[in-house]
Amino acid sequence: MVALVILAAAGAVLCDVIAVRAGRPAAAWRRHLADELASRPVDDVWMLTGAAIAAVLGLWLIVLALTPGLRRRLPLRTPAGWPRPRLRATLDRDGAACLLRDAALRVPGVSRARVRVRRHRIKARADVRFRDPSQVQDDLTAALQEERDRLALCRPPRLVVRARRRAT
Template identity: 40%
Template structure:
């Protein structure tokens, strides 16, 4: 009796295929890029397979928990993809690598005096508007000129009057003529060429401040308006501070705050510390140089002297200023 077609033949999974699947499964156990698989082993006997993988885990990590997650994932994933029975997987931790970071695990920011300046460039602007305007103008001029040339050479029409007059004007108003109109035209063409060269070799987007790269190949930009708003909110939270004006440039930020009530020296220190703490949290590649200025509002009055403090309180200037470099 002939066996059914579905029961004929056999499927054999090679040891090499099982080993490659186990190695790939080990790298998928934790976050992407967190586990590195060095080498693996596999032995297939009938419908059962034994696998083992040598891995490098990220640091810091709890070894027993991370190893158990890798082991269970390798066994389950290999069994599901190969159709074999995988009783267990052997995982050998070869080492720990601090460079194996997940996509959501960012490098801790460096703040304070030891913070290093990370080189990060502004992203290049695509400059769609000037390129589109220049391309449309050039296309329109070339299209009109091409239409007139084709109509003359193909249809036998007379050349357009504007082209004849333009050619006559150009023949008598060249650079050697030294006329005012020729000089102005040459200056305009030169200015246009210089402007296009500047656009080609500069990144543009001066409103964005580059941030510290969290991962290799990742570029982030923070708008100046957002930086100004963040600094303004931080300074406004200081008790006694009312109106706050913030101007952010490419290298420095100017903070002007108005004091409505309270003691000036303490408010000045609190405003400066709040601005510095907020600037340190921005994560910019080049820390901003802060210039903090505190002025008293017209309704401000000096605090009353407490008993035992002497004959009175020392007069303070109406405006104080402090510059800090970070």
Template identity: 45%
Template sequence: MTDDQIPPRVRRLRSNRTGWTGPVVVAALVLGGGLLYDAVAVRTGHRARPWRAETADRLATLHLDDPVVLISAGAAVLLGVLLLVLALTPGLRRWLLLRQPGAVIDRAGVAALVTRRAEQLDGVHSAGAKVRRGRTTVTFVGRVDPADVQRELRTELARVPLAGEHRLDVRTGKGRR
């Protein structure tokens, strides 16, 4: 293969929230490292830092039903839930990259396009498509050669300028009885 035949490497889309992970990780490391350093210093016989002694004295005098404790605990729980939601949400998984830098297309749109084209073919009664990041799977019901369906759908899918390689799998499904 020559250099102009090799497709460019496709980078995954990243949501805006990934920009926040760096500062959050750095802040957690700095805070955790400071606490760990002070705890190790106390365990090895050194005196605790003044801020730690003051914080320990204040916390020793507070009760669990004190408003400061309750508000702090609520804020910590809310922050934890927010970070958990950000970690578990899918981000930009429903989008596929196009060849033009920065351009994307919705997976559902590609699935609708391929499904519509399959249903327009003679002999195809119904069709459905599932579009993933690197593969489109089309299942159809009808009396037609799967190779013909695949050839037509490959032509239709080639009209969408998807970045990177994209496989097309065509399967026959069972019809209603």
């Protein structure tokens, strides 16, 4: 919606500029805006507010331009020996979390597991039904590291594992 509003405003300004270049007078809204901007002092509240809004929007656009796209996707690495591919494969974070959760549930003693996958960190929490929680945590860490390595991610996230005895 914002893009459509900006497109409509830019189209209106462009049509008015073309009309002025063709010899017609400028539109009334454009003449009024030019008169207001020329007559107001620089330290006017509305001028300062407009400048602050323009600065914030500019900074926001710069931040958006510098942030990577496809934030819900994790890039996969290419097999060794392959030429640089034009097609890049990615894995959805929810899919990776599901695979890691299934691997966690295969560990003996784990009754319930919750896995959250971020760009730089994987948080896994498991409830232990039987066995010592420290042993389960060691087994769980090993199983999740193995499954994480099988995912073949370009930048494997750090693994944070917590196991606790389930309250009955």
